[in-house]
């Protein structure tokens with residue numbers, strides 16, 4: 001099928017949280033409303049993170065930090081208070097269900113569509129390719145539809161990292177992807193399972209098993225067996241990071257450790273040190289040279305992840321209870337093979353620091369390896385097409401794609417194309433912190449202002 005159109009002003013590829021935030025900001029731009037196409041196969045605002053119906057899947061950030069807009073910081077809390085006015089005082093501190101966050105984004109999108117009728121079109125589909133011709137883009141969807149736009153924003157989000165071994169020989173239903181919540185919820189009550197990966201996605205799986213009354217053994221296998229740590233029970237602390245600017249990675253790690261220990265000695269939560277760092281991570285990442293970035297990925301990232309990506313106290317309690325009862329057993333090791341046996345699977349792994357192999361027999365294997373960030377392995381047809389055509393090139397250390405400070409994609413010759421922009425996880429190599437809502441809402445607002453100015457400039461006749 002092919003459909004030709006008056007070009008949209010902007011096409012946003014991907015309608016998860018990032019795409020919706022971009023659309024909301026584009027619709028809020030001053031001047032004549034921009035004509036925006038939001039291409040998303042599912043329900044806008046859901047994406048991987050918020051497209052879950054499970055009430056036990058909660059935000060890992062308190063509500064008062066999750067507004068869609070930097071300039072209206074209490075917007076989510078106000079939205080939630082409409083349903084729960086009695087709890088208005090405490091809502092800001094709650095870790096609300098992620099499905100409620102999707103409802104919030106969808107409501108704000110509806111509000112914006114009513115305020116600017118006809119400006120936004122939700123096109124159901126997947127973008128598989130795009131070409132730049134003159135001043136516009138021709139965008140190809142998987143069903144052959146062609147759309148045209150003067151600017152494109154890529155908000156393609158996250159894909160799950162694949163298991164490092166083949167699972168093709170397993171019986172149907174034995175291997176499960178962690179983000180397939182209905183399949184997790186359908187696991188038999190007494191089934192033994194192994195979750196590969198020990199991060200936030202593992203915690204989601206465990207929470208669902210807990211909620212469905214699962215009573216079997218749960219093994220968790222990961223290289224280092226570090227589990228996510230909880231948020232502080234109370235409060236947080238912000239602050240500047242002047243003392244951290246221009247330090248080498250080694251010095252930076254030492255200063256952060258010393259500060260966290262000092263807080264603990266003083267009876268303060270170590271988490272406050274991470275809170276202080278949080279708004280400055282992008283700037284600190286940019287000051288590291290390539291060798292230090294590589295060192296960070298090799299030696300620091302696992303500790304970083306568990307201290308930075310923390311979980312709600314209620315989620316931490318589920319993990320602790322499962323460990324204390326012996327139902328949850330954590331193994332540090334490297335997965336070497338998964339073979340079918342007795343309708344289930346034998347997982348072979350090499351325990352950390354040993355050369356022999358252990359075998360775990362389970363009924364199900366759950367892939368909770370987390371997000372794929374290496375450009376060449378991102379399982380997305382559009383990313384593959386852009387890398388193949390040279391319109392995009394891998395970002396620093398091969399992570400995400402290369403962009404300039406405005407988020408414009410750099411082509412394989414290093415040229416940044418101002419009308420082809422990325423937000424979110426595609427910018428991870430450039431920014432490191434580029435996945436969570438605080439970064440996404442800032443990027444979305446910046447990109448919308450940039451596009452407005454760019455398109456206004458394009459339509460101004462040359463003097």
Ligand SMILES: Cc1cc2nc3c(=O)[nH]c(=O)nc-3n(C[C@H](O)[C@H](O)[C@H](O)COP(=O)(O)OP(=O)(O)OC[C@H]3O[C@@H](n4cnc5c(N)ncnc54)[C@H](O)[C@@H]3O)c2cc1C
Pocket residue numbers: 013014015016017018019039040041042046047048049050058059060061125126127128155156157158159201204380381382423424425435436437438
């Ligand atoms: C399980 C989980 C929980 C999280 N919890 C939090 C939290 O509590 N707080 C927080 O701040 N952050 C959280 N995050 C971080 C999270 O990455 C972001 O908040 C948010 O989900 C990112 O949205 P996104 O739109 O960039 O990505 P995604 O959620 O991955 O959405 C991308 C969308 O793009 C679409 N798409 C992809 N490719 C194409 C294509 N070629 N054409 C058209 N459409 C396409 C997909 O269908 C998808 O809907 C969480 C992440 C995960 C994975």
